[in-house]
Amino acid sequence: MENKSCKTIAIVSGKGGSGKTMLTATIAKILDISGSSVLLIDADFGTAGLTYYLGLNEVNNISVGLTNLFSNIEKTALPYDKIIEPLKSYNNTEFIGVGDHRRYKENGESSFFHDYFDKFISQIKEENRYDYIIVDCRGGIDDESLTVCNSSDEIIIVAETDTTSFQATQYLVETLYDNGVSDKLSGFFVNKVFDDPTILIRNGVVSFKTRCLSSIPFDLDAIKSFIIGEVPKITNIYTSQIWHGLKEIKSFENIAEPPQHKLDRKQFSIFSFRDRNISLGSYFISSSMFLLISSVVFSLIIQGVNSVETLSILVLCLMLSVASISDGLKKSIGRMFSSIFTLFTPKK
Ligand SMILES: Nc1ncnc2c1ncn2[C@@H]1O[C@H](COP(=O)(O)OP(=O)(O)OP(=O)(O)O)[C@@H](O)[C@H]1O
């Protein structure tokens, strides 16, 4: 009997590079932390992004995967156990990579994929091993992604903020409608946002005919994690925004609560391009300068000229203005404050 509570979620985008792979790994992390068991599948036979990303730190062997499974097909049972890898930094999440995807089209495995992917998903569900199966698809809708969407319970779209991405996403949605899978749409994430996303969301809801789950800021810490093959930290604003988005979907309503508040639309410019520690350092320096200059003006009005006091405050102001030129110094000050905030932030 198929396990009805196990949900399969396809992550798709109209255009490559929108952030599907990092989002897929982060969704799995959130579910894993919430106590669910998860199977992550890389079905991007083009770039195999998730396979290479997790191959950096999380899995030992990325040489086998779906390609092997569908080339060595057994009509009765698919021996998928041989291609499953546990993820090291997750508690209860496993992974199936793409395998040697160069072989995929050459050897005709693609037709096996179309014929057997649905059976493969049903077989996994029957074994009651996972609460969720999350499938990372290729950017732009191809035949494999449509096959995955057909076998999934939910489809999540990732769109970037630019016009190209919006138009490509619209094309993707129309293709999903044409193929009769639009009723599976859970909504879309707007990714790499660096300004108030209100208008983007409004346009997205109309163009993509589905709701916006959440907006994810353009986040430097997230990129840094991606470069070194780490999944963004659970405390990152990037992860938190995805978490809030997931809570909008019925299949995920029982997962744990996000550790941070959802970003207010006006906060997007603050949490973007600039390093957050540099911004914190800048706030510290400008507010200190404001206080010092106000105290000089105040003491001049109340006490008249007191040369020693005024001079020392002016020297302090001068030092702070020199400090404000250096991003390195601002970053150090910001880091110091971040660590202090972290110490005093209650952990859930
Ligand atoms: N919110 C974000 N802020 C900043 N950079 C991001 C964000 N999300 C993703 N990125 C960066 O965008 C790049 C592409 O991300 P990713 O590989 O996840 O996209 P993708 O949609 O899977 O791409 P592909 O279509 O090639 O598989 C990576 O460098 C990643 O770090």
Ligand SMILES: [Mg+2]
């Ligand atoms: Mg990818």
